[in-house]
Amino acid sequence: xxxxxxxxxxxxxxxxxxxxxxxxxxxxxxxxxxxxxxxxxxxxxxxxxxxxxxxxxxxxxxxxxxxxxxxxxxxxxxxxxxxxxxxxxxxxxxxxxxxxxxxxxxxxxxxxxxxxxxxxxxxxxxxxxxxxxxxxxxxxxxxxxxxxxxxxxxxxxxxxxxxxxxxxxxxxxx
Amino acid sequence: xxxxxxxxxxxxxxxxxxxxxxxxxxxxxxxxxxxxxxxxxxxxxxxxxxxxxxxxxxxxxxxxxxxxxxxxxxxxxxxxxxxxxxxxxxxxxxxxxxxxxxxxxxxxxxxxxxxxxxxxxxxxxxxxxxxxxxxxxxxxxxxxxxxxxxxxxxxxxxxxxxxxxxxxxxxxxx
DNA sequence: AAAGATTGAAGATTCAATCTTA
DNA sequence: TAAGATTGAATCTTCAATCTTT
Numbered sequence: 001x002x003x004x005x006x007x008x009x010x011x012x013x014x015x016x017x018x019x020x021x022x023x024x025x026x027x028x029x030x031x032x033x034x035x036x037x038x039x040x041x042x043x044x045x046x047x048x049x050x051x052x053x054x055x056x057x058x059x060x061x062x063x064x065x066x067x068x069x070x071x072x073x074x075x076x077x078x079x080x081x082x083x084x085x086x087x088x089x090x091x092x093x094x095x096x097x098x099x100x101x102x103x104x105x106x107x108x109x110x111x112x113x114x115x116x117x118x119x120x121x122x123x124x125x126x127x128x129x130x131x132x133x134x135x136x137x138x139x140x141x142x143x144x145x146x147x148x149x150x151x152x153x154x155x156x157x158x159x160x161x162x163x164x165x166x167x168x169x170x171x172x173x174x
Numbered sequence: 175x176x177x178x179x180x181x182x183x184x185x186x187x188x189x190x191x192x193x194x195x196x197x198x199x200x201x202x203x204x205x206x207x208x209x210x211x212x213x214x215x216x217x218x219x220x221x222x223x224x225x226x227x228x229x230x231x232x233x234x235x236x237x238x239x240x241x242x243x244x245x246x247x248x249x250x251x252x253x254x255x256x257x258x259x260x261x262x263x264x265x266x267x268x269x270x271x272x273x274x275x276x277x278x279x280x281x282x283x284x285x286x287x288x289x290x291x292x293x294x295x296x297x298x299x300x301x302x303x304x305x306x307x308x309x310x311x312x313x314x315x316x317x318x319x320x321x322x323x324x325x326x327x328x329x330x331x332x333x334x335x336x337x338x339x340x341x342x343x344x345x346x347x348x
Numbered sequence: 349a350a351a352g353a354t355t356g357a358a359g360a361t362t363c364a365a366t367c368t369t370a
Numbered sequence: 371t372a373a374g375a376t377t378g379a380a381t382c383t384t385c386a387a388t389c390t391t392t
Contacts, residue, residue, distance in 0.1 A: 004288060010300050013308045016315025017299075021195045022241040023319065023330040041360085059375060067196040072361050074376055079360095096369045096374045114178060124330055125191075126184050128317045134187045136310045141190025143302045145197065156197040156298055215382090233353060246383050248354055253382095270352045270391045 020125075028120045036113040041066065042080060043117055045073075046110040049086070049102045056089060056101035085109055194299075202294045210287040215240065216254060217291055219247075220284040223260070223276045230263060230275035259283055 006014065029040040038046075048065040049055050057065070063073035077100045080086040085106035091097030102110070126134060147155030180188065203214040212220075222239040223229050231239070237247035251274045254260040259280035265271030276284070300308060321329035 004292070006292065006295070006300075009305065009308045009312055010296075012312030012316070013303070014295055014299065016312055016319065017195070018241065020315045020318050020330070021191070027330060039360095060373090067192065069362055070375065071363080071377080075360075078376095091374090094370075094374080098375065118178070118180065121180070121188055122184075125188065125318055126180075128322060128329070129187070129314055131183060133310065133314050133317075134183045136307065137314060138183055138186030138190055140303055140307050140311060141194045142186070143307075144194050144299055145190065148302060155302070156194070156201060213382095234351090243384055244353065245355080245385080249382075252354095265352090268352080268392080272353060 024124055027124055028117065031116060031120050032113055035116045036109065038109060038113055041068070041076060042085075043110070043113055045076060045080060045100070046085065046102065046106055046113070049100065050107065050110050054101070055107065056099045058091070059098050059100060062100055080106070198298055201298055202291065205290060205294050206287055209290045210283065212283060212287055215242070215250060216259075217284075217287055219250060219254060219274070220259065220276065220280055220287070223274065224281065224284050228275070229281065230273040232265070233272050233274060236274055254280070 005011075025040060032038050032040055032043055044066045045062065048062060049057055059073060059077070060070065062077075063070050066073065066076075068076065077086055077088070080100075081088060085103060086100050087103050089099040089101050091099060129137065143155075145155050179185075199214060206212050206214055206217055218240045219236065222236060223231055233247060233251070234244065236251075237244050240247065240250075242250065251260055251262070254274075255262060259277060260274050261277050263273040263275050265273060303311065317329075319329050
């Protein structure tokens with residue numbers, strides 16, 4: 001091994017990974033758009049906010065959670081504010097900071113969309129795997145992210161060149 | 175189960191999948207860009223062409239291979255032609271069709287980039303998994319794509335949602 | 349009419365530069 | 371000086387419409 005090609009098993013894992021991600025995210029995005037007029041990216045923003053105390057997070061923390069650059073998140077939050085699902089709030093203790101916060105409409109939209117999304121994740125992904133396979137995947141992804149399992153000690157960089165990649169996402173600062 | 179949240183194992187598999195994909199593709203893209211001035215998407219185009227007889231493929235076949243829309247591929251091939259790595263050729267037997275074909279420069283660029291890419295895929299992904307885990311992943315992804323393994327018979331659609339059957343009907347994007 | 353491919357217009361995401369505050 | 375956030379410009383991708391050929 002280690003010449004110009006991947007071994008069959010390695011190739012199947014790598015190409016399968018790419019194909020599943022593409023098909024799955026397109027499908028879940030389309031389902032959310034069709035049923036609730038919300039993209040998968042937007043859903044993830046609502047999800048992390050809904051899981052946060054008072055339904056709000058600092059922009060940077062939110063950007064790290066949803067795997068978007070800072071500027072990318074700024075634009076997405078702009079759109080969600082325009083749509084009435086979020087509002088911005090200033091930070092009392094650090095005036096450089098800004099919060100994105102769920103509105104009542106945002107909470108309602110999230111609650112409505114959540115069953116659709118969960119059904120999609122189960123139907124198109126989890127239900128095809130036994131509990132054992134799910135455990136195996138979770139462990140494998142953890143190894144890839146945090147290092148270990150093979151010849152190489154370190155995992156994927158937290159900021160590959162500029163992107164945040166740890167799971168679970170770092171907690172907001174008090 | 176089956177209420178409002180995923181079980182821990184399922185959650186780890188799903189979120190891990192998203193995080194690994196994001197971190198991994200950003201990292202591989204950055205490495206190819208830095209070492210060979212070529213994006214991951216462009217690399218994949220060169221890869222599929224290099225694997226084809228005479229180094230050429232129909233635009234549609236290429237689009238399906240690299241997980242891009244038809245128009246998206248048209249634009250990418252435009253850029254690669256401008257960069258001298260590809261050229262277009264007409265289809266003798268079906269004059270609606272068009273080929274994208276590797277130039278000598280395209281072959282050279284691909285050969286130069288390939289070791290970088292393979293090293294990246296191994297270092298950041300495969301090397302963290304044992305051969306057993308790689309097999310497990312490959313099998314799991316195959317189940318997800320082609321159906322099976324769980325409660326649900328069908329796999330992921332090749333093309334997402336043609337269905338206009340949704341409630342409420344789509345209108346604006348979130 | 350349907351299939352292969354391209355184009356115009358619009359949307360989403362990022363980098364680099366900028367502004368404000370710490 | 372650095373950190374949090376936003377903006378302008380550029381890039382990439384897609385959808386819908388279009389053109390050509392079958």
